[in-house]
Amino acid sequence: MEKLLLFTTGGFTADASNVNSSEIAVYNIKDFRGVKAKNATTISIFFETSNGREIVDLGITSGKHSSVLRSIIGAILKPAQSIITIADIDKSIKVDSDITSVSIIANETLVQSLTGNSRTQIDPLTRNYSKLFISNNHTSDVACTLELHDGSTYTRLFNAISIPANTSLILDRDEIAFDLNTYTLHATSDNASGKLTFTFIL
Secondary structure, eight states, X not given: OOOEEEEEOXXXXXXXXGOOTTTEEEEEGGGEEEEEEEETTEEEEEEEXXXXXXXXXXXXXXXXXXXXXXXXXXXXXXTTOXXXXXXXXXXXXXXXXXXXXXXXXXXOEEEEEEOSSSOEEEOOTTOOOSEEEEEEOSSSOEEEEEEXXXXXXXXXXXXXXXXXXXXXXXXXXXXXXXXXXXXXXEEEESSTTOOEEEEEEO
16 A cells, blocks of 8 residues: 655645645655754655655754654554645644644755855755756856865865866766755855856755
């Protein structure tokens, strides 16, 4: 028996005529890829679907990660249940009372451009993106330096890599993954006008 996990954000209650895919979702348990704490009041659940990687963020009571996860696992393991409501904010049905909100993120893309040659923080929010495209929008080569910062020390991922004119350097998930709770990502262009665009694909 297949098991399906149901989530709603409360969007139907707020505006039923404009409900969209970011407000109601059902995922097959086979697409589940893992769960982890995002911060003190959020748990992120990851799914790999036929439409790409999707994330459901559950807002929770501060520090209640373990008990909420135990409730989710307990609901999934019930043998006779095929549709499992993890958090239906519209109907106020939740597997754990410490779940406070739901946010559904599908096919998310972040785009940020450099407009100068000073070291600039690149903010990939709090997601594990599948790819990073670094595009050179200039008519000549532009060199890019990418670094991680732990609050005191900068560690170079690569130094002054030359990106040819009107092309992109593509980094896969395993090349750009880092602990967002420990590090921030910073980029530097050797062009006075920046001319580099960073596109993170979920």
